[in-house]
Amino acid sequence: MDGMDGVDGVGRMAKRERSGDCIEVEGLEKVFRVRRRTGPLRRERREVRAVDGISFTVPRGQIAGFIGPNGAGKSTTIKMLTGILTPSGGRLRVAGIEPSRDRTKLARRIGVVFGQRTTLWWDLPLRDSYALVRRIYRIPEARYRANLERCVELLDLGALLEVPVRQLSLGQRMRGDIAAALLHDPEVLYLDEPTIGLDVISKAQVREFLRVLNEERSTTVVLTTHDLTDIEQLCERVVVIDHGRLMYDGSLAGLHEVGESERTLVVDLERELPPIEGVPGARTVRTEGPRQWLAFAASASAAPIVSRIAADYPLVDLSLREPDIEAVIARMYAGR
Amino acid sequence: MRHLPLYFAVLGSSFRRYSTYRLATAAGVFTNTVFGFIVAYTYIALWSQRPELGGYDQAQALTFVWLGQALLAATALMGGGAQEELEARIRTGDVAVDLYRPVDLQAWWLAADLGRAAFQLLGRGIVPMLVGAFAFQLALPTAPLTWAVFAVSVLLAVVVGYALRYLLALTTFWLMDAAGLSTVGVLLSIFFSGMLLPLTVFPGTFGEVVRQLPWAAMLQVPADVLLEERAGAGSLARALGFQAGWALVLLAAGRALQSVATRKVVVQGG
Numbered sequence: 035m036d037g038m039d040g041v042d043g044v045g046r047m048a049k050r051e052r053s054g055d056c057i058e059v060e061g062l063e064k065v066f067r068v069r070r071r072t073g074p075l076r077r078e079r080r081e082v083r084a085v086d087g088i089s090f091t092v093p094r095g096q097i098a099g100f101i102g103p104n105g106a107g108k109s110t111t112i113k114m115l116t117g118i119l120t121p122s123g124g125r126l127r128v129a130g131i132e133p134s135r136d137r138t139k140l141a142r143r144i145g146v147v148f149g150q151r152t153t154l155w156w157d158l159p160l161r162d163s164y165a166l167v168r169r170i171y172r173i174p175e176a177r178y179r180a181n182l183e184r185c186v187e188l189l190d191l192g193a194l195l196e197v198p199v200r201q202l203s204l205g206q207r208m209r210g211d212i213a214a215a216l217l218h219d220p221e222v223l224y225l226d227e228p229t230i231g232l233d234v235i236s237k238a239q240v241r242e243f244l245r246v247l248n249e250e251r252s253t254t255v256v257l258t259t260h261d262l263t264d265i266e267q268l269c270e271r272v273v274v275i276d277h278g279r280l281m282y283d284g285s286l287a288g289l290h291e292v293g294e295s296e297r298t299l300v301v302d303l304e305r306e307l308p309p310i311e312g313v314p315g316a317r318t319v320r321t322e323g324p325r326q327w328l329a330f331a332a333s334a335s336a337a338p339i340v341s342r343i344a345a346d347y348p349l350v351d352l353s354l355r356e357p358d359i360e361a362v363i364a365r366m367y368a369g370r
Numbered sequence: 371m372r373h374l375p376l377y378f379a380v381l382g383s384s385f386r387r388y389s390t391y392r393l394a395t396a397a398g399v400f401t402n403t404v405f406g407f408i409v410a411y412t413y414i415a416l417w418s419q420r421p422e423l424g425g426y427d428q429a430q431a432l433t434f435v436w437l438g439q440a441l442l443a444a445t446a447l448m449g450g451g452a453q454e455e456l457e458a459r460i461r462t463g464d465v466a467v468d469l470y471r472p473v474d475l476q477a478w479w480l481a482a483d484l485g486r487a488a489f490q491l492l493g494r495g496i497v498p499m500l501v502g503a504f505a506f507q508l509a510l511p512t513a514p515l516t517w518a519v520f521a522v523s524v525l526l527a528v529v530v531g532y533a534l535r536y537l538l539a540l541t542t543f544w545l546m547d548a549a550g551l552s553t554v555g556v557l558l559s560i561f562f563s564g565m566l567l568p569l570t571v572f573p574g575t576f577g578e579v580v581r582q583l584p585w586a587a588m589l590q591v592p593a594d595v596l597l598e599e600r601a602g603a604g605s606l607a608r609a610l611g612f613q614a615g616w617a618l619v620l621l622a623a624g625r626a627l628q629s630v631a632t633r634k635v636v637v638q639g640g
Binding site for chain 1: 386387462463464466467470471473
């Protein structure tokens, strides 16, 4: 069960201590200098602050989700966290290592998965790609076998091991890629849009795997996504970035509060009636025949509203819609 | 040195990758053989007019032709191999994946290119050479030592070719599309390696110069070793030394350019 550690070699992955900060970021900045043509021979140099003073920490074993519109600075932040980009300012530590100074040293302790790129070898069967990964990270044989076995089981890769990567579907390739990033027991796993382009079943499979991984190995997971279901189902922690700045950092529930998000109560009445009035804390936002939509604060309880309507109106049926996080975030981007 | 098993694994997997394209290999063998015949008859015409041209008799000249066809794919005189793959990875940004790994980019691709060359030497070299040997009278050596030195010389030819193509591939970091430069690279290597005509044919200063350029290490030198034009320990050592020297110089240049290129990526972003 839980609590095993080190090389046990029986299909259970190493468990790490769940304490302390794995990622520490303080006042992180990245300024790009871009040159723009302003005339036949004239070039104008302009500074673009892709990341503009971001600070946060991610404790060991947490799943943190980074969201933000395209070009917000998410990928630039991730690139600095992996060491392939050097920050222009600020302080940065991952697993106690300064990424850009010790990129190769850090590389042994992190796993990286790109939704839009593959780390596998196109012409080789999945199994051969894994064998190469084993060599790259010098993974001990027993550890490698145990990890591969567990990944194959959880990601349902058994039938795919002998198939060349170019013949895999996107969902299969993604699962293959995730396994490749985990064979060397990384402490931190970065996922850049891991569910992009996947169908519903593959998405669910990937999410379930990440949840199990985090539970079993206490792997710290940092993921960027545009799919808010990823966040809702995986992340205890949400970081919203826009224009290189941190817009929000906290729990998903807190995001609803900050974004003043609302839940919606859909009620079906016996017949068409004028919009429902006089329910404290709720307002009717839409009517369509006998059906009406009432909005109320996401933090408020639905019970008093429901009982009030049931008492005053001929209620037939009702349903409750959870707040749409997408709308919350859209409001946040717009309200900046 | 701790990484040696990794690079052997890369070499092996590259060999396997190329071996999966059987139809392409067969097509390549066919092309090399057809070209071998065309060039062979051209050389016969030339050498019957000018016997002993470039110090070769006709059998040696024909051996040069078929050796050129046999080594064409392995030494990647027409470009391709690691160069093509790396260029594509730089253009698409996939090179970021390579930089995330705790490996050396140049050594990785050298291993991959050696794996490719090993397959293409066997898969695309042996058949044209055998066909040439059956169809024409070739001047192949009988001394085992000659073959052994020849094997080393071919290995060095592949390394020099790789080192040149690695330099070209890295320019993609700046040019984004290195296709034009690659074409120039192919033209230069076809002519200056001796593929078009043995470099020994060219007289005067021009001949002296082209025989000292790195491309000479890719075909002219291994051919001279096989044809026993380089006889005696000293001459053979000088031949291999010439190749090894260029390999080192070009690999060092590749390392320098690589560090500038990665710094550019690391500082400016992908």
